[in-house]
Amino acid sequence: MVRWIGSILKGNGFSRQAKRAYDIETQVEYCHPYYGFNVCTTCETQGHRPLIIASLKSKDKALPIFSFRWDAHGEHLNIDIEGVTQQVEKVFRKEKQGYRGHKAKSMGGKLFSVQISVPGHHIFLGKIRFKIQENVVMAGNVGICSKVIAVLTKDGRSRTVE
Secondary structure, rough: OOOEEEEEEEEEEEEEEEEEEEEEEEEEEEEOOOOEEEEOOOOOOOOOOOOEEEEEEEEEOOEEEEEEEEEEOEEEEEEEOOOHHHHHHHHHHHOOOOOEEEEEEEEEOOOOHHHEEOEEEEEEEEEEEEEEEEEEEEOOOOOOOOOOOOOEEEEEEEEEEO
């Protein structure tokens, strides 16, 4: 059984995946001088890869990279940290020990406030708004009930058959 609940379909034989982001608007209030903020020019994904909308790349290769990723399952924007140990990734996701910014704050619709910090450094503060195109796939069986009515004529006599 598949049922419609708001903007999400729930049930067996259903999957959905973010295909692309478009109409991206940004408002950068602060970006650390070592970092460059880049919005994807073509925000599309193939297969089951994540949909990356923007990134923060450092001029210093020793510093981490941050990717702004749409999480279709949770319907929110996640910020992923890359180029660090697994332990640092876990601490960043939990937003502890001076790390902040893994889950952007929703301001309604697809408008998010992003604030990224690492111990001792404020990295980014801004807002991002976008639209998402999703692929929705449903698998199942569809039964069609129909009624056939025929008129048979034989030897000048007619009869209706259902």
